[in-house]
Amino acid sequence: MRVRPFENVVAEHGATVLRVCRAVLGPVDAEDAWSETFLSALRAYPELPADANVEAWLVTIAHRRAVDVGRARSRRPVPTDTLPDRPATHADPAARDPDLWTALQRLPTKQRQAVAYHHIAGLPFAEIAELLGNSPDAARRAAADGLKTLRKHYREDETA
Amino acid sequence: MTTNLFDELGADGGALDRLHQRLERNADTAGVLDVAYRTIDTPVGTLLLAATTAGLVRVAYDVEDHDAVLVGLADRISPRLLRAPARLDPAARQIDEYFAKRRTVFEVPVDLRLAEGFRRNVIEHLREIGYGHRESYATVAAAIGNPRAVRAVGTACAHNPLPVVIPCHRVVRSDGSTGQYVGGPLAKSTLLDLEAA
Numbered sequence: 001m002r003v004r005p006f007e008n009v010v011a012e013h014g015a016t017v018l019r020v021c022r023a024v025l026g027p028v029d030a031e032d033a034w035s036e037t038f039l040s041a042l043r044a045y046p047e048l049p050a051d052a053n054v055e056a057w058l059v060t061i062a063h064r065r066a067v068d069v070g071r072a073r074s075r076r077p078v079p080t081d082t083l084p085d086r087p088a089t090h091a092d093p094a095a096r097d098p099d100l101w102t103a104l105q106r107l108p109t110k111q112r113q114a115v116a117y118h119h120i121a122g123l124p125f126a127e128i129a130e131l132l133g134n135s136p137d138a139a140r141r142a143a144a145d146g147l148k149t150l151r152k153h154y155r156e157d158e159t160a
Numbered sequence: 161m162t163t164n165l166f167d168e169l170g171a172d173g174g175a176l177d178r179l180h181q182r183l184e185r186n187a188d189t190a191g192v193l194d195v196a197y198r199t200i201d202t203p204v205g206t207l208l209l210a211a212t213t214a215g216l217v218r219v220a221y222d223v224e225d226h227d228a229v230l231v232g233l234a235d236r237i238s239p240r241l242l243r244a245p246a247r248l249d250p251a252a253r254q255i256d257e258y259f260a261k262r263r264t265v266f267e268v269p270v271d272l273r274l275a276e277g278f279r280r281n282v283i284e285h286l287r288e289i290g291y292g293h294r295e296s297y298a299t300v301a302a303a304i305g306n307p308r309a310v311r312a313v314g315t316a317c318a319h320n321p322l323p324v325v326i327p328c329h330r331v332v333r334s335d336g337s338t339g340q341y342v343g344g345p346l347a348k349s350t351l352l353d354l355e356a357a
Contacts, residue, residue, distance in 0.1 A: 003239040005230045007197075010183065010242070014176050022169045031179060038183050042240055043192045100169060120166050154165070 006045050009054055010038060016121055017058050023116035024066045026101050036065040059121045063113070063131045103154040110134070111146030118143045184244035194238035197230065198245035200252045202259050203354075204347040207324065209248045209255075212237060215269030216251050219322045221343035236274065255324065261354065264291035266325045274321035278309070282316035289330045292355040296334040318342055324351065 017037060021030035040061050048057060104112050110132050117123045117131065118139075128139040187193040195217070197210040208226045210218040210233055217237065220229040234241050245252070250268050257263035275283045281304045289295050295303075297313045306312070317328040323342050329351040333339040341348035 003234050005195075005234040005241040006239055007230070007242050010180060014179065018175065018179070019166060019169045023166065031175070031182075034179055035182050035186060038179075039186050039190060039192070042183070042187055042242075043190070045239055100165070120169075151165070 003046075003050065006042050009041070009045070009058075013055050013058050014038070016055065017062055019120045020059060020062055020116045021066060022101070023104055023120055024062075024113055025069060026105065029066075029069045033062060033065045033069045036069070037062040040065065055121060056123055056127055059117055059123055060127075060131060063117070100154060103150050106153055107146045107149060108142075111142045111149070114139050114142035115146040115150065119147065180243075184242055184246065187240075187242060188244065188247065192240055193242055193244060193247075195233050195241040196244035196247040197233075197241065198243060198248045198252065199226065200255060202255060202324075204324075204343055204350050207255070209251050210241075211247050211251065212271045212273075214271040214273075216248075216322060216325060217271040217274060219325055221323065221347065223344055224342065251325070258324070259354065261357070264355075268325070270322060270325070272321070275316075275319070278306070278312060279316040279319055282313055283320060283322075283326055283328075286317070286320070286326050286328055286331065289327055291327075294330050294332050294352070297331055297339070298334050300331055314340065327351075330355075 014034075018030060018034050021033040021037070024030075025033055037058060041058055048054070104115075107115070113132060114128055117128045118125065125136040125139040125143070128143070129136045132139055132142070134142070184193070184196075188196070191213075193213075195210055195212055197208060197218075199206050199208050205222045206226075207222075208218070208220040208224075208229055209216065210220075210230075218229065218233060220226060230241065251266075254263055254266050254268060258266070272280060272283060282300060285300055285304050297310045297317075298307070301307050301309045301313045304313075313331070317331050318340060320326055320328040320342060323329070329341060329343075329348045331339070332352075338345060338348050338352060
């Protein structure tokens with residue numbers, strides 16, 4: 001089987017990985033995580049087995065990059081009112097939906113990750129459990145609990 | 161319901177275009193962009209241009225099927241391949257100038273790794289056929305010291321990885337007719353007419 005050009009991988013999975021990054025990290029940090037994910041993936045792409053699940057592989061990388069970006073954010077000095085120099089982000093309608101991100105942000109990290117990896121990327125719970133370091137049952141519960149809370153809060157925010 | 165909910169997180173074209181451009185720059189800087197490509201519109205149709213870090217490695221006509229050409233490049237060179245126009249800017253500009261009759265010689269680095277052995281010898285010789293000149297397949301065969309390999313010269317021209325830039329269109333039949341061409345006979349006569357005008 002012939003290897004696909006990496007351009008096809010970006011075209012096919014770029015949007016889903018961006019949604020995952022946005023769900024896990026929020027609109028501002030998502031783009032850094034996406035960029036680092038695809039750069040890492042491009043670097044390692046020739047070694048990827050031909051029969052690998054590319055989307056699961058990308059989400060695994062995104063998970064690690066998101067953890068890194070999250071750490072970098074917590075190390076950042078004092079948050080200010082000044083937004084980073086990324087004007088295009090604000091022109092982006094998806095990134096301007098503060099309600100959903102606010103609702104996601106309220107979830108415990110593992111619930112937020114489980115929700116994103118299962119309901120956006122479609123990863124099976126066995127694989128999510130490996131990423132989160134828990135059991136498939138725990139991953140399933142985290143996704144279910146997260147989604148339940150999310151619907152409740154998101155609806156409240158919507159009607160507020 | 162779930163699907164609708166997360167559609168709110170979108171992934172609109174604007175964001176993805178911006179991220180793609182950022183990936184092109186980062187990949188090139190990090191030295192992991194093995195093959196960059198873009199397309200350009202010309203009087204002989206849309207041409208695909210691809211370059212390694214060494215130079216222009218492939219020019220392909222529409223009729224060659226660009227998707228198939230890209231899969232071939234991923235297979236033969238590297239799958240670390242992205243649509244990344246910046247690396248092709250000089251080649252694209254020079255091809256535009258050529259079709260505008262403002263350029264007779266291409267001055268871009270080329271990477272001839274896709275032409276090996278006998279075909280490589282033919283390709284190297286083609287580079288010496290000047291703008292507006294023509295040579296017969298038999299003349300080319302003789303020039304590379306293989307006068308009986310006329311048919312093989314034709315095959316080598318048909319497999320020229322860099323048509324237009326390496327002028328296989330300047331190789332014609334001994335009776336003066338234009339002969340076969342990787343971009344089709346119409347493209348060949350268009351190039352010959354352009355250079356003769």
